[in-house]
Amino acid sequence: MENTDKLTVEQCSQHYNIATSFLFDLDDHGLIVLMREEQSTYLHYDQLPLLEKYMRLHFDLLINMEGLEAVSHLLERVQLLQTTIRRLGGEVPCY
Template identity: 30%
Template structure:
C-alpha cells in the first residue's frame, strides 16, 4: 500500500528524534500497538500515531514498564475510552428522551 509521504515518518527519523532504539518500535508493532507502513522499502509509522507512541515511550522509558505491561495498560485504556464513548452516547439518548416528555 502506498501512502502520501506527508502522512508517515521513517522509524529511523522518529527514533533518532526521541533517542530510542528502533527495536522498541518494531516490538510495539509485534504486539500490534503500532502499525508500521513500508514506503520505498523503508519502515515508517503514521504521523497520526505519534501521540500514542509518545505515551508508550513514557510508559517504557520513564516508568520502566515492560512491553507486556504496556500491552495490558494500552488494552485497558482503550476499553475505558470505548466505555466513556458509550456512556456519552447513552447520556445523549437519555437527554433526547427526557426532552421529549
C-alpha cells in the same frame, strides 16, 4: 513528490533518541502500526501521539511490552465505557 505525512523508522529513532527495536517491538505487539514500502519502514504522523504515550510508560514508569499491551487494552475499555455512558445520557467522571 515527497510524502511528508510519515517518518522512516530511522528518522523517528533519531528524533526521539530511541532504538529502532523499540519501534519494531511496539509494532509486533500491535501497539503502533508501521508501514512497509519498498526497502523502508515508516511511521505515519497520526501514530506519534501513541508512540509518545508508550515511550513515557515504558521509559519513565519502566512498563514492559506486555504491560503496555495490558494498559492499552484497559484504556480502550475505559474509553468504550465512557462512550456508552455518554450515549445513555449519563455523566462521565473526570479523572
